Amino acid sequence: MVFNNILRNVTSHLNGVKSYWLLLNIELYLKSASLYSWQVWPVLEMNYVKGWLNMKLFTYFNRHSQILHVFRVLFFYIGAFSSVSVSANPMDTLGAWSGSLSDRTDGAINLSGYINAHYMKHDGLPRFRGKDLNEPIIQVREASIFADILLGDYVVFSTELEMSYDFSDEDTTGRDESFKSSLNYYYFDFDIASVFEWEVDEQGGLNLRFGRILVPFLQTNENKPNFKQNLMSQPFTAWQFAPVNNVASSFDQFGWTDMGLMINWFREMDAGTISVKASAINGLGVDGEILDTTQVQLDWQMRMPNGMLMVTPDGDAVYPTVRTRDGLFNARSEWDDMDDVNGSLAYTLQVSYSPFSIPLNVGVSWYRGAWNSDATKGLKMWGLHASYDGARWGIKGEHGGASVEQNAGTNTIMMGPAPINTSTGDYNMSASFIEADVDVLQYGAGDVRYVKLIYRYDTVNTNDEAIFTPFDRSRHTFGVEWEFTHNIRLRFEHQRHTLENYDASPMPFRNAGGEENVTMNMFSIIAYF
Amino acid sequence: MKYLSYLKAFSFTGTISAVIISILLLGSTGVHAADINVYLVYVGADKKIVKIIRSSLPKDLAVRKYNASMLLMADYSGKQKVIAKLSKAKLVVFMGDSPKKLLGQHQFKKQITISGAGEAELKQILGAL
Numbered sequence: 001m002v003f004n005n006i007l008r009n010v011t012s013h014l015n016g017v018k019s020y021w022l023l024l025n026i027e028l029y030l031k032s033a034s035l036y037s038w039q040v041w042p043v044l045e046m047n048y049v050k051g052w053l054n055m056k057l058f059t060y061f062n063r064h065s066q067i068l069h070v071f072r073v074l075f076f077y078i079g080a081f082s083s084v085s086v087s088a089n090p091m092d093t094l095g096a097w098s099g100s101l102s103d104r105t106d107g108a109i110n111l112s113g114y115i116n117a118h119y120m121k122h123d124g125l126p127r128f129r130g131k132d133l134n135e136p137i138i139q140v141r142e143a144s145i146f147a148d149i150l151l152g153d154y155v156v157f158s159t160e161l162e163m164s165y166d167f168s169d170e171d172t173t174g175r176d177e178s179f180k181s182s183l184n185y186y187y188f189d190f191d192i193a194s195v196f197e198w199e200v201d202e203q204g205g206l207n208l209r210f211g212r213i214l215v216p217f218l219q220t221n222e223n224k225p226n227f228k229q230n231l232m233s234q235p236f237t238a239w240q241f242a243p244v245n246n247v248a249s250s251f252d253q254f255g256w257t258d259m260g261l262m263i264n265w266f267r268e269m270d271a272g273t274i275s276v277k278a279s280a281i282n283g284l285g286v287d288g289e290i291l292d293t294t295q296v297q298l299d300w301q302m303r304m305p306n307g308m309l310m311v312t313p314d315g316d317a318v319y320p321t322v323r324t325r326d327g328l329f330n331a332r333s334e335w336d337d338m339d340d341v342n343g344s345l346a347y348t349l350q351v352s353y354s355p356f357s358i359p360l361n362v363g364v365s366w367y368r369g370a371w372n373s374d375a376t377k378g379l380k381m382w383g384l385h386a387s388y389d390g391a392r393w394g395i396k397g398e399h400g401g402a403s404v405e406q407n408a409g410t411n412t413i414m415m416g417p418a419p420i421n422t423s424t425g426d427y428n429m430s431a432s433f434i435e436a437d438v439d440v441l442q443y444g445a446g447d448v449r450y451v452k453l454i455y456r457y458d459t460v461n462t463n464d465e466a467i468f469t470p471f472d473r474s475r476h477t478f479g480v481e482w483e484f485t486h487n488i489r490l491r492f493e494h495q496r497h498t499l500e501n502y503d504a505s506p507m508p509f510r511n512a513g514g515e516e517n518v519t520m521n522m523f524s525i526i527a528y529f
Numbered sequence: 530m531k532y533l534s535y536l537k538a539f540s541f542t543g544t545i546s547a548v549i550i551s552i553l554l555l556g557s558t559g560v561h562a563a564d565i566n567v568y569l570v571y572v573g574a575d576k577k578i579v580k581i582i583r584s585s586l587p588k589d590l591a592v593r594k595y596n597a598s599m600l601l602m603a604d605y606s607g608k609q610k611v612i613a614k615l616s617k618a619k620l621v622v623f624m625g626d627s628p629k630k631l632l633g634q635h636q637f638k639k640q641i642t643i644s645g646a647g648e649a650e651l652k653q654i655l656g657a658l
Contacts, residue, residue, distance in 0.1 A: 156613070158606055275599070359598075
């Protein structure tokens with residue numbers, strides 16, 4: 001106790017990088033002196049994180065020192081968590097608190113949640129005006145609290161408060177606010193089958209869900225939290241195709257949610273369980289003539305045919321504005337949108353089957369809606385999913401296709417190379433992934449701790465191209481995950497993207513730094529309760 | 530499709546509001562889940578054994594069952610919802626260890642694990658109540 005007070009007093013008079021380095025030294029000293037106990041580490045952690053936060057203010061930290069810093073943060077957590085008793089595990093503490101709250105409310109209020117933070121570094125992406133995604137990005141990507149509140153005996157109100165914090169410079173990510181938060185979903189779920197006491201192997205189970213729901217399409221969207229996934233990066237089927245997440249520059253609201261109604265009927269058959277989810281939702285849509293609206297300005301000043309720099313009449317430099325053609329994310333509604341761009345509903349259907357004999361889940365998904373303001377242009381999507389989740393290894397995959405109705409013509413974007421900004425009319429999209437994981441080491445009581453290796457291959461083609469889209473690409477991802485203490489994991493993953501049609505890429509894309517192969521390395525920590 | 534399109538005749542948000550009110554009224558009626566004595570939790574492969582157990586238990590007990598294999602097809606808040614529902618029962622009976630793993634090894638206030646549908650297991654359940 002005395003030692004803690006001394007430590008708290010010393011560190012409270014320090015800030016920023018100074019305290020960061022001092023604490024690092026104290027940490028090493030404590031370890032060497034065997035004084036590193038559960039009584040000490042919370043104080044260290046608090047001040048350590050404070051130092052990390054203040055680091056943002058010190059611009060003299062260059063890229064290499066940030067990488068070094070991330071390693072130190074990771075090693076700090078490993079050292080801290082591996083040397084504390086289970087009772088001091090913050091996730092266990094939160095879990096116990098949540099359980100206590102549930103008990104005190106007679107099971108009415110049930111809280112759970114997770115947090116993940118990551119360091120990511122890309123190489124080979126084109127530079128954009130106002131943001132360079134090749135610079136290191138450090139973010140608390142998601143800090144989510146789920147609440148399930150029982151209202152009576154058959155109704156549950158569910159919501160997810162999702163928060164994120166970006167430690168990176170604004171020039172790196174272009175993100176306008178460091179802290180963001182949203183209610184990712186909020187809905188009522190009514191257990192109709194229980195009212196009528198239906199048997200799940202006779203009439204089946206039946207639930208009605210309404211409000212802002214997770215759209216039941218493919219498998220990733222309804223399992224988007226990173227503690228449910230093997231990798232931090234989500235597959236292309238959940239990025240450019242089903243709009244589950246967006247790019248690193250603006251990580252914001254994970255999960256494809258929409259206002260609507262969903263009916264879920266499921267029944268035990270002789271050899272397995274079948275589940276049918278049908279929904280009516282507002283649907284994907286945008287104002288304008290094209291569906292895929294994301295635009296960026298490449299960080300390369302345009303030139304005249306004679307090589308002279310192009311300028312406006314006011315003498316300002318001219319930078320090419322292009323559509324990134326990164327898929328459907330821009331067509332997703334905001335978390336607080338009650339209506340969409342048109343009065344037309346969209347419909348989804350997902351049918352899944354899981355046999356009793358093996359932990360397998362296979363299914364098909366379908367989506368149909370109109371995406372433009374007068375509801376004359378349609379969007380159809382379909383998908384297949386399968387996952388096998390064994391005791392030591394698993395494999396899963398998704399494949400999807402979409403057809404988009406769209407007028408052909410040149411977009412209204414000015415100052416851009418015409419082929420990039422031209423719509424070719426109706427077009428099709430496709431995306432696929434396959435992912436395998438194996439626990440190479442399981443240890444601890446009940447083998448709950450493990451080291452896992454992961455490999456994923458995915459591919460996407462968003463099309464809508466006259467000549468070139470950077471999202472006609474494939475990607476290999478290699479990952480390793482270590483659950484080193486209860487409900488807390490470390491991950492590392494390496495990605496290598498290959499642009500399939502790089503030879504057709506226009507000069508501005510190449511001059512802004514766009515390469516045929518893009519690599520990415522990411523360290524992350526994931527904790528949940 | 531034709532029938533679903535009738536929803537367009539109403540404000541979508543208004544329709545949802547009406548459904549919410551109706552269901553809240555319905556949801557607050559009926560048998561209280563708190564009256565559930567036993568929740569039998571199993572995986573699909575054990576459904577026949579669980580059916581035998583249920584039919585062997587005294588009829589005056591309020592018994593429900595839950596197939597934890599359903600979690601393979603549920604969304605990520607599914608586990609939390611199931612735990613909340615099972616917590617209302619006086620006793621949670623696991624059929625083997627497999628359903629425990631699917632529920633993340635959650636510890637209920639009163640739970641037992643059985644491995645069959647014999648006399649010993651029935652006594653174990655009744656003794657735990």
